[in-house]
Amino acid sequence: MQGNIKKLVSDKGFGFITPDDKNKDLFFHRNELVGVQFDELKEGDVVTYEVTDSPKGPAATKVQRA
DSSP: OEEEEEEEETTTTEEEEEETTOOSOEEEEGGGBSSSOGGGOOTTOEEEEEEEEETTEEEEEEEEEO
């Protein structure tokens, strides 16, 4: 799947992605990044990811720049 980074919370190491299909924003954690460091990301970056179910609802995994 593909989307854009909506918000980054640098001091906590997580952020949110707005999917291209405009569904609900997805949470992601810095541990789910592939091929990029958290501090290299900027709000608005296009990323690809997979969706998984977490205890708090859907979340993005295997997040990488598109």
